[in-house]
Amino acid sequence: MSTGQTNPPAGTGAVGGPAAEAATGATADAAALREQLLRRRLAGGGRSRRTGIPRVDRDKPLPLSYGQRRLWLLDRLDPDTAEYLVPLALRIRGALDEDAWGQAWAEVVERHEVLRTRYGTVGGEPVQIIDPAGPGDYELVDFTDVPEADREALLVAACGSAAAAASSAAPVSATRRRSGRVRNCNVPPK
Incomplete structure (x- = not known):
């Protein structure tokens, strides 16, 4: 009986089927997200950072x-x-x-x-x-x-x-x- 799936050759360590497709999609999504975050960070976007050390009040100890x-x-x-x-x-x-x-x-x-x-x-x-x-x-x-x-x-x-x-x-x-x-x-x- 055929399920319409092709399994990878035995001994290659690869996993086939829907789980493999989901993992591959998640990996692709993670890679795309990393790339997007990296581009945003290199462009100066993202979380705001302090530009220096804040001054403290010198009128008290x-x-x-x-x-x-x-x-x-x-x-x-x-x-x-x-x-x-x-x-x-x-x-x-x-x-x-x-x-x-x-x-x-x-x-x-x-x-x-x-x-x-x-x-x-x-x-x-x-x-x-x-x-x-x-x-x-x-x-x-x-x-x-x-x-x-x-x-x-x-x-x-x-x-x-x-x-x-x-x-x-x-x-x-x-x-x-x-x-x-x-x-x-x-x-x-x-």
Whole structure:
């Protein structure tokens, strides 16, 4: 008895009949829907997106984010630790325009509040204190008059003292100092 259906050859793994036709139609519909959504998204349509981070009211204390609250708690537990700091040293070869470098750092500090933020408390609750934009913590150490034989050791010491200063002499405390600091060690080219 014939049902009017042709089954695929045995062993091909293909399924025939109405279920297969429905699955093929659903797959085609899903592919068409994906293509339509992709075209709409590429054309700028679809759900509306925020175009930026909304500004918060600066007339009242700013609460800490969850990450900031963790740093504040670490600072409260051990105020002079540098556990969450990452000192970084880069060697830049070639002439460096110190005025341009200082101005560039000042602009970065002005643009990114996180580099000017420290933490305080209001009514027992931690809050952000965002310092006004300024030149930032920028230090220039000049090694141009240091003999070449001594220079590398002094550079390593200057980088090491910057990291050590973070935890001893001048700690970067979340409540006392902001986090963004730069030390520029100037050496003559070889």
